[in-house]
Amino acid sequence: MSDRTEEFRAIYSAHHAALCAYFARRVGRGEVEDLAAETFVVAWRKLPRKIEHPLPWLYAVAGKVLANHRRKTARRDGVHIGDRLAAAAPGDPAERLSDSGLADAFAQLSERDREAIRLVAWEGLSLADAALAARCTTPAFTVRLSRARRRLQGLLEDDFAPTMEGIRHA
Amino acid sequence: MPDTLLDRVAAANPATAAEFDGLANFDALKLPPRRRKRLLAGIPAIAAAALAAVVLMPASAPSAKEVLRSAVDAMALDQGGILYAQTSVRTSYGADYGTRRIWVRGDTVRFLQVSGTGDAPAGTQEITRGGTITRYAPDGKATMSERGEMVPGEIFRSAALLDAARAGRQVTLEETTLDGRPAYALHWDEPSGPPHHPKIEMTLWVDRDTYVPLRFADHSFGRDVNNKPFDETLTETVDTFQRLSDTPENRRLLEVNGPRG
Numbered sequence: 001m002s003d004r005t006e007e008f009r010a011i012y013s014a015h016h017a018a019l020c021a022y023f024a025r026r027v028g029r030g031e032v033e034d035l036a037a038e039t040f041v042v043a044w045r046k047l048p049r050k051i052e053h054p055l056p057w058l059y060a061v062a063g064k065v066l067a068n069h070r071r072k073t074a075r076r077d078g079v080h081i082g083d084r085l086a087a088a089a090p091g092d093p094a095e096r097l098s099d100s101g102l103a104d105a106f107a108q109l110s111e112r113d114r115e116a117i118r119l120v121a122w123e124g125l126s127l128a129d130a131a132l133a134a135r136c137t138t139p140a141f142t143v144r145l146s147r148a149r150r151r152l153q154g155l156l157e158d159d160f161a162p163t164m165e166g167i168r169h170a
Numbered sequence: 171m172p173d174t175l176l177d178r179v180a181a182a183n184p185a186t187a188a189e190f191d192g193l194a195n196f197d198a199l200k201l202p203p204r205r206r207k208r209l210l211a212g213i214p215a216i217a218a219a220a221l222a223a224v225v226l227m228p229a230s231a232p233s234a235k236e237v238l239r240s241a242v243d244a245m246a247l248d249q250g251g252i253l254y255a256q257t258s259v260r261t262s263y264g265a266d267y268g269t270r271r272i273w274v275r276g277d278t279v280r281f282l283q284v285s286g287t288g289d290a291p292a293g294t295q296e297i298t299r300g301g302t303i304t305r306y307a308p309d310g311k312a313t314m315s316e317r318g319e320m321v322p323g324e325i326f327r328s329a330a331l332l333d334a335a336r337a338g339r340q341v342t343l344e345e346t347t348l349d350g351r352p353a354y355a356l357h358w359d360e361p362s363g364p365p366h367h368p369k370i371e372m373t374l375w376v377d378r379d380t381y382v383p384l385r386f387a388d389h390s391f392g393r394d395v396n397n398k399p400f401d402e403t404l405t406e407t408v409d410t411f412q413r414l415s416d417t418p419e420n421r422r423l424l425e426v427n428g429p430r431g
């Protein structure tokens with residue numbers, strides 16, 4: 001086996017579980033392992049010769065694999081991608097969020113906002129690494145995350161306000 | 171200082187890597203033979219990318235590279251002094267982000283909403299210092315504190331501009347006038363994302379003599395998450411842009427109780 005294959009095996013072993021978790025946060029469990037495998041196949045073809053910190057790069061590849069998967073699924077099911085995203089699919093991770101207020105607010109964000117928050121809060125990436133995963137510059141990602149946080153905060157506050165009003169009038 | 175919002179999202183994480191430990195099976199991967207790239211084949215592509223920023227710009231003097239470099243220097247946050255800008259932000263979709271004042275010294279930023287209520291009521295302030303953002307209500311009371319570093323307004327996105335040029339992204343230069351003022355307009359596209367990959371076009375106008383920023387526009391269009399077509403533009407117009415000297419008196423401008431303009 002070539003050195004290149006051995007290097008890639010090490011990367012696969014180190015990051016397979018993280019890639020599976022990435023997909024499990026975005027699609028139904030039944031699709032997770034296939035998508036992770038597809039990501040590694042793409043990565044095998046395109047992995048840069050020298051990469052010290054491959055996980056953000058793998059997440060960027062995974063993002064493209066996921067986008068292709070969603071397009072194919074929408075085409076197969078004959079629905080608009082937006083309709084599919086708006087309505088939780090069977091096994092959709094959105095259904096497994098234990099915090100229902102957060103789940104409602106999260107569902108109202110755009111996919112771009114959700115992804116900015118997921119990469120930092122769920123994948124635990126630094127802003128620089130999240131920017132790599134999102135394929136943009138760190139300042140651009142920082143702006144994107146800041147806006148997404150504001151929108152999520154606003155949605156949570158909107159959700160909270162009527163409750164407070166109710167208490168006040170009770 | 172905990173980031174309560176991101177902590178709440180993190181606590182709701184629907185999956186962990188530990189759930190997939192032990193499932194890795196490298197030998198089951200069907201890996202195609204790697205295509206052997208000839209090293210030399212990559213060189214023209216790299217050169218073309220590096221030249222893209224230049225070739226696509228007119229051959230007028232000064233060169234596009236000089237304009238880019240001078241614009242970046244004019245906005246650079248690490249060139250000493252205290253950067254101050256007053257800007258007005260408008261959107262094509264009706265949101266009025268009003269007028270805001272921003273002071274930046276190194277990693278310390280003060281943001282003051284002067285008018286408008288797009289993000290926060292007039293009088294709201296945010297101070298970023300030591301990796302923590304603290305928001306203050308108009309009465310000066312701290313209302314929120316969280317980890318993070320705020321990029322103070324699109325107009326300060328010089329690093330993104332520089333990165334775009336260095337990465338060979340297509341940056342086009344146009345000589346124009348803006349409200350009667352001679353200006354250069356720099357146009358480039360931002361990378362988009364799934365699922366709809368909307369088009370994101372950025373334009374930065376800089377003064378033709380001083381290279382200070384005059385206006386920034388973020389134009390995005392395509393289909394939104396509900397698959398509805400959208401076409402939005404956010405425009406930040408610079409009313410004032412100055413590099414103040416780094417004196418003890420001017421540093422008070424970075425304090426929540428400091429002078430407001």
